[in-house]
Amino acid sequence: MSRKPDLRAISSVILDADGDFDEVRILGGLDSRGSLNAKTVNVKGSIKLQGSLWAVDIEVLGGVKAGADIIADGNIIIHGGIDIEGKVKGKLIKIFGGIDAGEDIEGNIINVRGGIQSKGNVKAVETLEVVGGVSASGNIIAGEIISVGGFKADRNVKAIGAIETRGVIEVEGDVECSSFTFKIGGPSYINGRLQADHIKIEIDEGFRRDAFLKVNEIVSPNRIEIDYVIAERIICPKIKAGENCRIGETIDKSYQP
Numbered sequence: 358m359s360r361k362p363d364l365r366a367i368s369s370v371i372l373d374a375d376g377d378f379d380e381v382r383i384l385g386g387l388d389s390r391g392s393l394n395a396k397t398v399n400v401k402g403s404i405k406l407q408g409s410l411w412a413v414d415i416e417v418l419g420g421v422k423a424g425a426d427i428i429a430d431g432n433i434i435i436h437g438g439i440d441i442e443g444k445v446k447g448k449l450i451k452i453f454g455g456i457d458a459g460e461d462i463e464g465n466i467i468n469v470r471g472g473i474q475s476k477g478n479v480k481a482v483e484t485l486e487v488v489g490g491v492s493a494s495g496n497i498i499a500g501e502i503i504s505v506g507g508f509k510a511d512r513n514v515k516a517i518g519a520i521e522t523r524g525v526i527e528v529e530g531d532v533e534c535s536s537f538t539f540k541i542g543g544p545s546y547i548n549g550r551l552q553a554d555h556i557k558i559e560i561d562e563g564f565r566r567d568a569f570l571k572v573n574e575i576v577s578p579n580r581i582e583i584d585y586v587i588a589e590r591i592i593c594p595k596i597k598a599g600e601n602c603r604i605g606e607t608i609d610k611s612y613q614p
Contacts, residue, residue, distance in 0.1 A: 360379055361377060361378055361379040361395075361396075362378055362379065363378055363379050363380045363381070363382070364376065364378045364380070364381045364382070364383070364395070365380070365381075365382045365383070366382075366383045366384065366385065367384045367385070368384065368385040369383070369385030369386040369387070369388070369402060370383055370385065370386075370387050370388070371388045371389070372387070372388070372389040372390065372391065372393070373390055373391075374390065374391045375389075375391035375392045375393070375394075375408065376389060376391065376392075376393045376394070376395075377394045377395075378393075378394070378395040378396075379395065379396050379397075380395065380396060380397045380399075381393070381395045381397065381398045381399065381400065381412075382397075382399045382400075383399075383400045383401065383402070384401045384402075385400075385401065385402045386400065386402030386403045386404065386405075386419060387400050387402070387403075387404045387405070387406075388404075388405045389404075389405070389406045389407065389408070390407050391406070391407060391408045392406065392407075392408030392409040392410070392411070392425065393406060393408070393409075393410050393411070393412075394411045394412070395411075395412045396412065396413050396414075397412060397413060397414050398410065398412045398414070398415045398416070398417070399416050399417075400416075400417045400418070400419070401418045401419075402417075402418065402419045403417065403419030403420045403421065403422075403437060404417055404419070404420075404421045404422070404423075405421075405422045405423075406421075406422070406423040406424060406425075407423075407424045408423070408424055408425050409423060409424075409425035409426040409427070409428070409443065410423055410426070410427045410428070411426075411428050411429075412428075412429050412430075413429060413430045413431050414429060414430075414431040414432050414433075415427070415429050415432070415433045415434065415435070415447070416432075416434045416435075417434075417435050417436065417437065418436045418437070419436065419437045420435065420437030420438045420439065420440070420454055421435055421437070421438075421439050421440070421441070422439075422440045422441065423440075423441040423442065423443065424441075424442050424443075425441070425442060425443040426441065426443035426444050426445070426446070426460075427439065427441055427443070427444075427445045427446075427447075428444070428445075428446045428447070429446070429447035429448070430447075430448070431447065431448055431449070432447060432448060432449040432450075432451070433445065433447035433449070433450045433451070433452075433464075434449070434451045434452075435451070435452045435453065435454065436453045436454070437453065437454040438452065438453075438454030438455045438456070438457070438471060439452055439454075439455070439456045439457065439458070440457045441457070441458050441459060442459040442460075443458070443459055443460050444458060444459075444460035444461045444462065444463070444477065445458050445461075445462045445463070445464075446461075446462075446463045446464065447464050448464060448465045448466070449464065449465065449466050449468075450462070450464040450466070450467045450468070450469070451466075451468045451469075452468075452469045452470070452471065453470050453471065454470070454471045455469065455470070455471025455472045455473070455474075455489060456469055456471075456472075456473045456474065456475070457474045458473075458474070458475045458476065458477070459476050459477075460475070460476060460477040461475065461477035461478045461479070461480065461495070462475050462477070462478075462479045462480070463478075463479075463480045463481075464480075464481055464482070465481065465482045465483050466481060466482075466483050466484050466486075467479070467481040467484070467485045467486070467487075467499075468484070468486045468487075469486070469487045469488070469489070470487075470488045470489065471488070471489045472487065472488075472489025472490050472491070472492075472506060473487055473489070473490070473491045473492065473493075474492045475492070475493045475494065475495075476494045477493070477494060477495050478493055478495035478496045478497070478498065479491055479493045479495075479496075479497045479498070479499075480496075480497075480498045480499065481498075481499035481500065481502075482499075482500060483499070483500045483501070484499065484500055484501050484502075484503070485497070485499035485500075485501070485502045485503070485504070486502075486503045486504075487503070487504045487505070487506065487508075488504075488505045488506065489505070489506045490504060490505075490506030490507050490508060490509070490524060490525075491504055491506075491507075491508040491509070491510075492508070492509040492510075493508075493509070493510050493511065493512075494511045495510070495511060495512050496510060496512045496513050496514070496515070496530075497510045497513075497514045497515075498513075498514075498515050498516070499515075499516050499517075500516065500517050500518055501516050501517070501518035501519050501520070501521075502514070502516045502519075502520045502521070502522065502534070503521050503522070504521075504522040504523075504524070505522075505523055505524065506522075506523075506524040506525075507522050507523065507524030507525040507526045507527075507542065507545070508522060508526050508527075508528070509525075509526070509527040509528070510527075510528050510529065510530070511529050511530075512529060512530045513528070513530035513531045513532070513533070513549070514526075514528050514530075514531075514532045514533075514534075515531075515532075515533045515534065516533070516534040516535070517534075517535065518534065518535050518536070519534060519535060519536040519537075519538070520532070520534040520536070520537050520538070520539075520553075521536075521538045522538070522539055522540075523539070523540035523541075523542055523561050524540075524542040524543070524561070525541075525542055525543040525544065525545050526539065526545045526546075526547065526570070527545065527546055528546070528547045528548065528549070529548050529549070530548065530549045531547070531549035531550045531551070531552065532547050532549070532550070532551045532552070532553075533550075533552045533553070534552075534553050535553060535554050535555070536553055536554060536555040536556075537551065537553040537555070537556045537557070537558075538557050538558075539557075539558045539559075539570065540559055540560070540561035540562075541558065541559070541560050541561055541564060541568045541569065541570055541585050542561045542563075542564055542568060543564070543567070543568050544567055544568065544569060544571075545568075545569065545570045545571070546570070546571040546572065547570070547571075547572040547573065548573060549573055549574070550572075550573060550574040550575070550576060551572050551574070551575045551576070552575075552576040552577070553577055554577060554578060554579055555577070555579060555581075556575065556577050556581040556582070556583065556593075557581070557582045557583075558570055558582070558583040558584065558585070558586055559582070559583075559584050559585070559599075560584060560585050560601075568585060569585045569586065569587055569601075570585060570586050570587070571586075571587040571588075572586065572587070572588050572589075573588075573589050573590070574588070574589060574590045574591070574592070575588050575590070575591045575592070575593070576591075576592045576593065577592070577593040578593070578594070579593065579594065580593065580594060580595040580596070580597065581593050581595075581596055581597070582597045583596065583597070583598050583599065583602055584598070584599025584600075584601050584602060585599065585601045585602070586598070586601075586602045586603075586604075587602070587603045587604075588602070588603070588604050588605065589605045589606065590605055590606045590607075590608065591604055591606070591607050591608070592607075592608045593607075
């Protein structure tokens, strides 16, 4: 089987159609009217594609704009931002300029500076770590979630391990995890249930005057610590509640919801 050709350039490259290469190494930028498939993609400038980008490993020092998907069997490392119409999928997704995706974002580890916006789901098998917040039209699911800037989900937020966040959260469904730590930075809500083994909710430094968390139900098998919380119902053995809480109903842990 013959080896695919390489694409190497010391300046920017324009492709008029789909490209299929072994290695792509460009010191400038890349502009393509089609899709690009390669084993390795290393571009020092930015990439603009009308189609998709497929590779084993992708590293771009600029940003990436694509009309379809960005998919890698290995790592996706983008030092600028990503703006695509399709999905992003890789083992390690590390982005320094934010992600705006028209579909799902999936990886083993997702580490983003600049925030995430997805019109689909955001899924990380191990860790989802974001500075700038996470917004998903579907679910946010991860092994653990660390978010500076909070998160927004039109469905549910679930983590096998801990959720640690500060800022604002807006969740239309439920939030489930083993440990939930939230520093409130503005008006926040969970329309469904917050369920975790350990829960600590407090106001963030420099908070807005109207900062609070409104939640329909909180469930925990252990003692919880909360402040600036408005809850319709809380089910747990013991509560340490600040004077800024408003709680409709409390039920002992033996109750089965």
